[in-house]
Amino acid sequence: MAREKGAKGKESRLRLLHAAARQFAVHGFHTTKVSSIVGEAKLSQPAFYLYFESKEAVFEELVDMFRTSLQAVINDSQLPQQESGQHSILDQLCHTIQSMFEYFYSHPDLTRIGFYQSPDADEIKMELVQGIEKMLRMEQRNGNLSTDMSMELVAECLVGTIERIIFTQLLPGTVSAEQLAIHIVRLYVSGLTRKQSKV
Amino acid sequence: MAREKGAKGKESRLRLLHAAARQFAVHGFHTTKVSSIVGEAKLSQPAFYLYFESKEAVFEELVDMFRTSLQAVINDSQLPQQESGQHSILDQLCHTIQSMFEYFYSHPDLTRIGFYQSPDADEIKMELVQGIEKMLRMEQRNGNLSTDMSMELVAECLVGTIERIIFTQLLPGTVSAEQLAIHIVRLYVSGLTRKQSKV
Amino acid sequence: MAREKGAKGKESRLRLLHAAARQFAVHGFHTTKVSSIVGEAKLSQPAFYLYFESKEAVFEELVDMFRTSLQAVINDSQLPQQESGQHSILDQLCHTIQSMFEYFYSHPDLTRIGFYQSPDADEIKMELVQGIEKMLRMEQRNGNLSTDMSMELVAECLVGTIERIIFTQLLPGTVSAEQLAIHIVRLYVSGLTRKQSKV
Amino acid sequence: MAREKGAKGKESRLRLLHAAARQFAVHGFHTTKVSSIVGEAKLSQPAFYLYFESKEAVFEELVDMFRTSLQAVINDSQLPQQESGQHSILDQLCHTIQSMFEYFYSHPDLTRIGFYQSPDADEIKMELVQGIEKMLRMEQRNGNLSTDMSMELVAECLVGTIERIIFTQLLPGTVSAEQLAIHIVRLYVSGLTRKQSKV
DNA sequence: TATGAATGAGAGTTCATTCAT
DNA sequence: CATGAATGAACTCTCATTCAT
Known part of the structure; x- marks a missing residue:
């Protein structure tokens, strides 16, 4: 898992991290859906699990x-x-x-x-x-x-x-x-x- | 709905209210399940909706x-x-x-x-x-x-x-x-x- | 979980058990979907989890x-x-x-x-x-x-x-x-x- | 597709075949993941599809x-x-x-x-x-x-x-x-x- | 020849809520 | 007044597969 190496991968991971921070900050853990995180990061749901083990x-x-x-x-x-x-x-x-x-x-x-x-x-x-x-x-x-x-x-x-x-x-x-x-x-x-x- | 009157009803309602307070206080809103509330109040799930519109x-x-x-x-x-x-x-x-x-x-x-x-x-x-x-x-x-x-x-x-x-x-x-x-x-x-x- | 007591519940459980046996026997564990089991048992998916912990x-x-x-x-x-x-x-x-x-x-x-x-x-x-x-x-x-x-x-x-x-x-x-x-x-x-x- | 010819290609194909055999033998078809096969063969997932149409x-x-x-x-x-x-x-x-x-x-x-x-x-x-x-x-x-x-x-x-x-x-x-x-x-x-x- | 990165499709599971009794 | 039984809707996560390089 998380075999990403290149610049693109790192950037995607960062985008997800920021999006997650935003969503969690605003909505809290439970109300934040993975779908909103990836939505904000402009990625698909599986991409999320490419960079993180779980929500x-x-x-x-x-x-x-x-x-x-x-x-x-x-x-x-x-x-x-x-x-x-x-x-x-x-x-x-x-x-x-x-x-x-x-x-x-x-x-x-x-x-x-x-x-x-x-x-x-x-x-x-x-x-x-x-x-x-x-x-x-x-x-x-x-x-x-x-x-x-x-x-x-x-x-x-x-x-x-x-x-x-x-x-x-x-x-x-x-x-x-x-x-x-x-x-x-x-x-x-x-x-x-x-x-x-x-x- | 079903504005209850009797003493038993009022007591059940109170039990639910207390149980809910306890559960919410300990676990928060999202993590508290209706099933645990009624569990603590020793009532069934439909009973909950007899006294409250929703969680x-x-x-x-x-x-x-x-x-x-x-x-x-x-x-x-x-x-x-x-x-x-x-x-x-x-x-x-x-x-x-x-x-x-x-x-x-x-x-x-x-x-x-x-x-x-x-x-x-x-x-x-x-x-x-x-x-x-x-x-x-x-x-x-x-x-x-x-x-x-x-x-x-x-x-x-x-x-x-x-x-x-x-x-x-x-x-x-x-x-x-x-x-x-x-x-x-x-x-x-x-x-x-x-x-x-x-x- | 599995609080079922009455006759109807037991019957549903049995229907699910039979359906599951059929499906597993024919398709094996992985190919059998919970949806097919409940389909054969004429129940909804949540009903399955009312009687069993998991597939x-x-x-x-x-x-x-x-x-x-x-x-x-x-x-x-x-x-x-x-x-x-x-x-x-x-x-x-x-x-x-x-x-x-x-x-x-x-x-x-x-x-x-x-x-x-x-x-x-x-x-x-x-x-x-x-x-x-x-x-x-x-x-x-x-x-x-x-x-x-x-x-x-x-x-x-x-x-x-x-x-x-x-x-x-x-x-x-x-x-x-x-x-x-x-x-x-x-x-x-x-x-x-x-x-x-x-x- | 891509009928490969070179020696390296043939060797990769063989490695995948062996790895697949091992994995399937041990874990069965459904439980074997393409990712484990390529893992064992020390290749990437796309490489798998270079040599085989599908799992x-x-x-x-x-x-x-x-x-x-x-x-x-x-x-x-x-x-x-x-x-x-x-x-x-x-x-x-x-x-x-x-x-x-x-x-x-x-x-x-x-x-x-x-x-x-x-x-x-x-x-x-x-x-x-x-x-x-x-x-x-x-x-x-x-x-x-x-x-x-x-x-x-x-x-x-x-x-x-x-x-x-x-x-x-x-x-x-x-x-x-x-x-x-x-x-x-x-x-x-x-x-x-x-x-x-x-x- | 090979891979990092990404995704479509779908599966299992959970939960608040309601029906019928 | 109360409950056993059932469900709609949603969500997290997985996996085979492909795109772009």
Whole structure:
């Protein structure tokens, strides 16, 4: 199976993958018919099975792509050099969130699939929570954050926020990734009370 | 059709409704088979159609129940009249959220359906956002909240948080509705910075 | 599955079973379509799955019926009381073979399936060989048979003969079960040479 | 189409033929996929259609090879001219059967196909029956065989035996072609009764 | 001579839904 | 009020076969 080698084959596979992502994102797994996928990809149904084992298999492939990319984004964005100097509080977190938002924004279908449609969604979000929790803990250790809240709970809250914001603000294009990241971090850091925040 | 009256009929209908809620909550709409619903309700398939027009119809009925109840909870919890003096900031919000959490906790299946499974989930959450936004605006007008953040955005963030917290903290029973409400509101009001809040 | 209880259900199941036997016997497993089975049984395709798990399942059920019945025939026909007196040589074998022939004749479809179409055919025939070998050994011990041939080989030969004779003589109705049994046993006992046999 | 000439072409064709024989012998016609045949032959699917019209066509070609060869074996082995005196009874038959066994043994795949898998199997066996019947009749006319049995029936019995013995004794290599031929003929000629035969 | 890529046709199976009782 | 029995419609997947190179 999947003996394809040449450029044409790879292109067809990609077309199918994109079409599948679109359909799954919009209609969900069950409502998406293989026939619509191949329809959008302008191929016949058997062609689908030339490149994928089953409808489930493509779905999983897409979910894995999302999952892997998301992890990569988190890891890669963690790099910004921690200089000795005064980077304002939580720059790191803000930067990571912005990077994630940028990824989500440029992969809306995968994001919808990975966050909404997949049975693994919970797991994926858990991983996200853990990543964020780690960052929060670090800041906490650095003395930048209050010690009387469970950072795990805060991370959960933040992930919930992120998740929702993606679909109501980011993907519709209402607000930019950067703005969104800034707003959210400021909110979480300083809260809603009058005294101005410094972020 | 066949508007049933007797007690037995009503009971059967209820059994089906509960069974459906359970199945939908656990397996989602498409994966839930009418046969499993009637199986759990210890009735036959035709009996199902004696009480409901279709599989979709029960689902919608359940979603509507959730939607309506949620609205009621919001409205009812809004009542505690603001007495004379200084009730600590955002008591109202905290109370509302706690009431909601209590409702969610006692109706986990409906909650899962209304928040996760339903195509109307977005709408329902929007309504929730609006309710919360209204409250936040009021506090803002009362001078209790910073004016340099969009209360709409904050409401969105808060709803995202609530939504996630329900499934990871509340329903598993890890934290009580009251505690959860307090924590969340404190987080949103005071933020994560060192200086302790008094909420 | 297969919740059928009433008389009508049982009758439908039987109709399907017969139709399946017919179709499998004539066309073999792969060429037989579920659509032809239900066609012959005057039912719709879903009805088929009301009574059987799959096309393979019916097939196996039929094979098992054949296998079991065949064993039963062998066992039951082994009973004829061994009197002290002179029952002519190999009466027992002859009687068993005749009983088998009678069964085959009255269940031609099952026989075709069990002997020709089933992947288990080899096993079934092996069982048959063993049954016959046992009888031959008994006669050998009784001093009725030559000791310089492997009874296992003879049993194999005999089963081959039986198998073929069924389809070319018995089922077409050319020769009766009784006549056939007598001829075969006589042939195997006395051989083809001039000196007359006494059977 | 495309009557190929070159050596490479002929070799590819042969490879396919062998692969097909193997696959058909093991899995039967329907379960054998063209893809497995070309897989075993290390060629691509279109290559298959370069040399054969269809899956059915190869199958028929193989069956025809078997059928023709078998006839040839029978005819050729009939040659050993009956010399002067008393060649022991049924030497001819024994020799023919041995020749056939030798052919079967060296062409196990074709044999399985021609005897088991082909729809023409019945016809092929009928031809075999006729060949053997002719020989038996000749011996009968020569006064070597009893006259009170139908030689047609005996031929049928013998073919059944041969058929089975091939797959349970010959092909597994348990017994040699020569030994097998001797045993069988002795059995059919002298039977199972005590008085020893001299064949 | 050979193949990567593609497809038409069809099979088995599932499921929500209804008929007859 | 309830069910055993049945079905229409649809969907996923397979396979022999061909096109274009």
